[in-house]
């Protein structure tokens with residue numbers, strides 16, 4: 001069902017965890033399935049210096065969260081805000097049709113944390 005890239009990120013997710021000194025945190029839920037993702041970001045000089053996540057969801061949601069956090073780490077806030085679910089699915093080498101919505105959870109979480117940062121700065 002899943003390709004090797006998806007399986008690798010599911011079995012060895014990058015950037016999983018918690019962050020005591022996060023600049024911003026967001027928690028989002030999928031309207032389709034109720035799974036949730038919490039994202040912590042640390043921003044320095046308008047760059048995403050560090051990012052961690054906790055996802056309570058399916059394999060596709062965990063793989064999407066892992067690869068999406070890798071994609072935005074080190075990017076400016078402006079660049080990171082351009083992330084879309086299509087970018088995440090492409091970077092993963094594809095997801096089964098019924099799992100495309102899972103990639104949105106990762107994007108919503110990251111964009112939510114950036115939005116919270118911008119509101120409070």
Ligand code: FES
Pocket residue numbers: 030033034035057058059060061099101102105
């Ligand atoms: Fe819920 Fe994948 S089924 S995020």
